[in-house]
Amino acid sequence: MAERILMIDDDDRLAGMVSDYLGGAGFRVTVANTGRDGEAQLKRETFDAVILDLMLPDADGLDLCRRLRTTSDVPILMLTARGEPMDRVVGLELGADDYLAKPFEPRELQARLRAILRRKGSSAPKSDVLRFGRLEIDKGARVVRVDGEERPITSYQFALLLALAERAGRVLSRDALMDVLKGEKLEAFDRSVDVHVSRIRAAIEDDPKKPRRILTLRGTGYVFARDQDR
């Protein structure tokens, strides 16, 4: 069953290319060039997700997003040209499910789209999911996903990852980590934090040799990267 996507973007040529690309990936894409047209389409048909450009000729994407949210819970992926963190936060506060800064790679758009579609299927409340770019840490289900795809890690490793992620952007020493994990049941006594970290890396890093998510600070400890969507 092909998922139906509504793309609201005033750039015809871009919409055409994206539509072709997503079409090749098995989506059915409808394009609306204006906010009004998009709203009309949404009233007429049901869509599985909406790709919404922040800057539209006849409407502010943020306003439109807020309006859509009042009438429907269709997943919304915002395309923003600004790429400013403030805009991102605002977009999410207004009910957008994700955002992607222009210029983007179609592959990434597809991955994000799949992720929000999958999220829609699961009933986990949003607050129980920590999201860092393409990485999702689902506290409720105790699973970790990249691009919406579950990655295998052990329960202890999940606890370790969660301890790091909940303190993202701060350096944590091994001792501090051990402290946090004191209550967790150890699965193997002889494994140091470092070994667990490399296992987690193998599961969630795109290239475990060049980690971007869990970084080592020699002699100090680890830091979980706060901003992973660049």
Add this chain to the structure above:
Amino acid sequence: MQRLYLQFYVTILVVLAVFVGAAVLLWRVADDDNRTPQYLDVAAELTGALLPDATAPRPEQQRAIEGLQRKLRFDIALYEPDGDMIAMAGKPPPRFDPNRARTGWRRGPGGPNFVLQLPDGRWLVARQVRERPNPIFWIAAALGLVAVAVAIAAFPVVRGLGRRLERLKAGVDRLGGGDLGARVKVEGRDEVAALAASFNRSAERIEALVAAHRLLLANASHELRTPLTRISVAASLLGDAADPRTRESLKRDVAELNELIEQILLASRLEALPTLEQHEPVDLLALAAEEASHYDVEVNGEPVTVSGDRTLLRRLVRNLVENAQRYGGGTPIEVSVTREGNRAVLDVIDHGPGVPEAERQRIFEPFYRLAGASESGRGSGLGLALVLDIARRHGGDVVCLEAEGGGSRFRVDLPAA
């Protein structure tokens, strides 16, 4: 600060004081006029005619003086030409010295007294019985009262003017401080009111211009990124149809252009912002590690927390590492974060050709380029200027030094939280 209203007010007070002083002085000068008025000569003749002869016995003279004293309500004393007192009525007069006496008014301790030399050479000294104080005192008091009244009346006027100017100044300061919505109340219809109105008009215009500028930037950002997005998407869609090297180079160019747009937008945005918008605690070591990881650079040091704008600090680190990579000639890059007293110090070191000493200041100027730097692979020209701007905004600074063993060492110091 010299306060205008005080200057005005002190001027008014000084003018009043000078006026009163001058009036009193003038009075005294006029009083000291030594010419004997004609009427006193007449008075002397008349008095001479009124009094008994000089040869009359003293009791008779005393009676005459007493009679005169009752009629005139003057303290009167009569002297021989040589200064011996003949008769006296009322309070005793001050000591009398005929050698220095002349017909006329004299100031004295009990008020003005006048001295008349009678035609027969006797002296009569009369002093009005003091029912009211000295007229000089009265005039000075009246003038003083007027001065005080003027001073009191002038104060609110002058203070009001001062207050209005101060309010105007506060408005101008607010505008200068970045609050473009700052307006002042137009009070009255005078020059100050006109100034306030002009200020409001100017502020209106500035606000409109800045808003237009912002809109232009936002639109430019959108308009520039739209074709860029198309190029990026198109490059991906080329798939196997294109040489992977061409595709990669295309992607790099897109990324570079995007970066350039972002830096220009950030620079213009910062220009419009006088201060930091965000103040949050940031673990500088963690942030540096995160940024450096994108360049596969390791970071050493100790965790130091600084207070500031995370996005801007991220930009600062990124630009320094990017710069080191661009001009370091492929040498390993070292990044470290340390605490020195109450400062957080970030060092970014490369072992490339380094920067000649004479140019270590100038490289922080926007679009300044080292002589001989290649055209390809160059940055936006804003990278280091932004680093300097961001460091200063956080109460810190950045300097370029020579690294040990050659190369550049960029050292940022920021106040630690």
